[in-house]
Amino acid sequence: xxxxxxxxxxxxxxxxxxxxxxxxxxxxxxxxxxxxxxxxxxxxxxxxxxxxxxxxxxxxxxxxxxxxxxxxxxxxxxxxxxxxxxxxxxxxxxxxxxxxxxxxxxxxxxxxxxxxxxxxxxxxxxxxxxxxxxxxxxxxxxxxxxxxxxxxxxxxxxxxxxxxxxxxxxxxxxxxxxxxxxxxxxxxxxxxxxxxxxxxxxxxxxxxxxxxxxxxxxxxxxxxxxxxxxxxxxxxxxxxxxxxxxxxxxxxxxxxxxxxxxxxxxxxxxxxxxxxxxxxxxxxxxxxxxxxxxxxxxxx
Amino acid sequence: xxxxxxxxxxxxxxxxxxxxxxxxxxxxxxxxxxxxxxxxxxxxxxxxxxxxxxxxxxxxxxxxxxxxxxxxxxxxxxxxxxxxxxxxxxxxxxxxxxxxxxxxxxxxxxxxxxxxxxxxxxxxxxxxxxxxxxxxxxxxxxxxxxxxxxxxxxxxxxxxxxxxxxxxxxxxxxxxxxxxxxxxxxxxxxxxxxxxxxxxxxxxxxxxxxxxxxxxxxxxxxxxxxxxxxxxxxxxxxxxxxxxxxxxxxxxxxxxxxxxxxxxxxxxxxxxxxxxxxxxxxxxxxxxxxxxxxxxxxxxxxxxxxxxx
Numbered sequence: 001x002x003x004x005x006x007x008x009x010x011x012x013x014x015x016x017x018x019x020x021x022x023x024x025x026x027x028x029x030x031x032x033x034x035x036x037x038x039x040x041x042x043x044x045x046x047x048x049x050x051x052x053x054x055x056x057x058x059x060x061x062x063x064x065x066x067x068x069x070x071x072x073x074x075x076x077x078x079x080x081x082x083x084x085x086x087x088x089x090x091x092x093x094x095x096x097x098x099x100x101x102x103x104x105x106x107x108x109x110x111x112x113x114x115x116x117x118x119x120x121x122x123x124x125x126x127x128x129x130x131x132x133x134x135x136x137x138x139x140x141x142x143x144x145x146x147x148x149x150x151x152x153x154x155x156x157x158x159x160x161x162x163x164x165x166x167x168x169x170x171x172x173x174x175x176x177x178x179x180x181x182x183x184x185x186x187x188x189x190x191x192x193x194x195x196x197x198x199x200x201x202x203x204x205x206x207x208x209x210x211x212x213x214x215x216x217x218x219x220x221x222x223x224x225x226x227x228x229x230x231x232x233x234x235x236x237x238x239x240x241x242x243x244x245x246x247x248x249x250x251x252x253x254x255x256x257x258x259x260x261x262x263x264x265x266x267x268x269x270x271x272x273x274x275x276x277x278x279x280x281x282x283x284x285x286x287x288x289x290x291x292x293x294x295x296x297x298x299x300x
Numbered sequence: 301x302x303x304x305x306x307x308x309x310x311x312x313x314x315x316x317x318x319x320x321x322x323x324x325x326x327x328x329x330x331x332x333x334x335x336x337x338x339x340x341x342x343x344x345x346x347x348x349x350x351x352x353x354x355x356x357x358x359x360x361x362x363x364x365x366x367x368x369x370x371x372x373x374x375x376x377x378x379x380x381x382x383x384x385x386x387x388x389x390x391x392x393x394x395x396x397x398x399x400x401x402x403x404x405x406x407x408x409x410x411x412x413x414x415x416x417x418x419x420x421x422x423x424x425x426x427x428x429x430x431x432x433x434x435x436x437x438x439x440x441x442x443x444x445x446x447x448x449x450x451x452x453x454x455x456x457x458x459x460x461x462x463x464x465x466x467x468x469x470x471x472x473x474x475x476x477x478x479x480x481x482x483x484x485x486x487x488x489x490x491x492x493x494x495x496x497x498x499x500x501x502x503x504x505x506x507x508x509x510x511x512x513x514x515x516x517x518x519x520x521x522x523x524x525x526x527x528x529x530x531x532x533x534x535x536x537x538x539x540x541x542x543x544x545x546x547x548x549x550x551x552x553x554x555x556x557x558x559x560x561x562x563x564x565x566x567x568x569x570x571x572x573x574x575x576x577x578x579x580x581x582x583x584x585x586x587x588x589x590x591x592x593x594x595x596x597x598x599x600x601x602x603x604x605x606x607x608x609x
Binding site: 047052054070071079083084085086087090091098101102104 | 413416420
């Protein structure tokens with residue numbers, strides 16, 4: 001059973017189509033990065049997955065319908081929204097008391113232990129904490145919940161780079177194991193590249209690209225082409241061509257590394273490079289995909 | 301997966317039912333505690349009102365010995381009326397405070413969590429919308445009446461002890477005071493009044509306010525009040541009647557007519573004036589409760605659909 005299985009997910013707010021037939025399939029033990037421009041439908045997709053909004057189409061999360069079974073589902077799913085949502089009037093100790101009271105899978109001792117590593121006092125109110133501290137507190141809560149799926153929507157928005165690194169290090173080293181699944185939507189693509197097992201691009205409410213990180217690292221290459229080799233390089237059918245300081249930068253899929261090394265400097269692209277390339281292609285010829293077979297949205 | 305669960309022995313299902321009920325009770329308990337953490341005015345306002353009243357009562361103590369001497373000339377019924385008057389005032393003040401607190405609480409209860417976006421946090425926990433709305437509704441229906449009762453009884457005790465001390469200090473006998481007041485009956489009467497009038501008869505008011513709170517994006521107060529005024533005005537204009545306004549007044553004033561004979565007077569023995577039979581068989585009570593249930597059901601549904609404002 002897939003942790004998340006979505007088929008033809010649709011959601012419109014008035015005349016704005018936020019999800020336009022989204023297909024998504026996430027298996028257990030994966031860390032999926034959901035990447036897309038502003039307004040692509042990432043937050044809408046995540047909100048549908050955690051049962052915050054109704055939708056059309058098929059969606060099962062851990063075998064349940066999130067919209068009708070949100071409260072049961074939330075025993076196994078943790079969620080951090082893109083804004084600081086911990087109630088500002090609450091004391092840290094009250095947050096722990098309440099979550100311990102209502103959540104059967106919350107390990108309070110673990111949360112207290114995680115909190116002790118920070119500078120957050122238990123008697124402080126959330127409104128007195130800095131944004132970084134609120135995120136640390138929320139992370140301590142989430143990590144102490146024995147959930148099967150963790151959904152993160154821009155969890156580190158507005159934090160400095162040290163906090164962001166700390167956040168993902170903690171998640172990966174102390175939380176993630178092969179029986180858990182994490183879905184994270186973010187703009188800070190490069191920072192989470194080493195955290196992910198899979199990556200997926202969303203554009204205009206659809207999945208426009210998806211592959212595993214192993215495949216990404218094995219099959220995609222970026223070449224800063226020497227000017228005299230440009231014509232030869234273009235003959236190899238790059239999926240994207242950019243311009244950096246007057247030199248052409250070409251992105252290739254499935255072309256032999258040796259062959260490309262003769263044309264210029266070869267390097268493994270970052271997710272951001274690929275993202276820019278895919279979005280650029282989307283803008284140029286919207287329906288035609290660089291690699292349609294890659295866009296099925298299946299994460300295996 | 302289905303075939304698996306179908307073959308599970310029945311005892312397994314029975315085992316899972318009990319913890320489920322327990323979990324529901326736990327969620328409810330912690331949700332209500334959460335409400336009390338958030339809205340401390342629920343208990344601070346009545347306590348403050350009680351303290352202010354006690355201060356005023358303390359000042360009025362100066363005239364107590366004189367008053368008691370004058371009272372001895374009266375017949376028991378009038379003695380009783382005069383003695384009980386400040387105690388009724390204390391109860392009335394606290395009930396009014398609780399009502400105001402309850403109404404403002406209900407107006408903000410389901411809007412505040414959307415405005416500060418904390419609803420995203422509450423919804424990330426395994427607590428159903430039903431539990432959330434019921435825990436909020438329990439504040440005006442259960443918590444405030446019980447709290448009002450406890451604070452009123454405590455206040456009245458303090459008043460009684462203060463009066464006794466002052467009378468003794470002036471060399472007067474406090475026996476008349478204790479005999480005429482029948483404290484226990486007064487408390488029972490208060491509890492009856494709180495349950496029948498404040499918790500149940502006025503339930504539609506709180507139900508309506510919770511519904512508006514779940515629905516309105518802003519200006520919940522206006523949305524709560526203006527439609528009611530508009531209905532009353534339209535009725536007046538079109539039919540030249542005022543049934544709707546009269547009904548509202550009845551709900552707000554407590555409409556004690558069904559629960560008690562002679563509302564508004566303090567009878568010699570209050571217990572003989574309770575009419576629970578009439579009260580329970582009045583259609584107004586049940587229509588009101590039905591309306592309340594509909595409002596709450598709608599609020600539960602709205603909370604499911606509504607995100608942060």
